[in-house]
Amino acid sequence: MTNSGSGAQYYWCVRHHRVEDDSDSCPAKYTLGPYGSAQEAERALEQVRERNDKWDEEDARWSGGEK
Numbered sequence: 001m002t003n004s005g006s007g008a009q010y011y012w013c014v015r016h017h018r019v020e021d022d023s024d025s026c027p028a029k030y031t032l033g034p035y036g037s038a039q040e041a042e043r044a045l046e047q048v049r050e051r052n053d054k055w056d057e058e059d060a061r062w063s064g065g066e067k
Helices: 038-042 044-063
Strands: 010-013 018-021 031-035
Touching: 010 038, 018 038, 031 038, 031 044, 038 044
Parallel strands: none
Antiparallel strands: 010 018, 010 031
């Protein structure tokens, strides 16, 4: 799947562990996105982990602790 400029949106389905597009996506409670390409959607869980790690580090700095 590639984004050919058609404006399609892609989602990572946490229920099925796959990329889904506008035509076959699960309900929003099971998806992450939208993303502009299937490749971006495939990285959704990695992005979540990276953001969570960053936020944990920021929280630790804010509270005076360490991660």
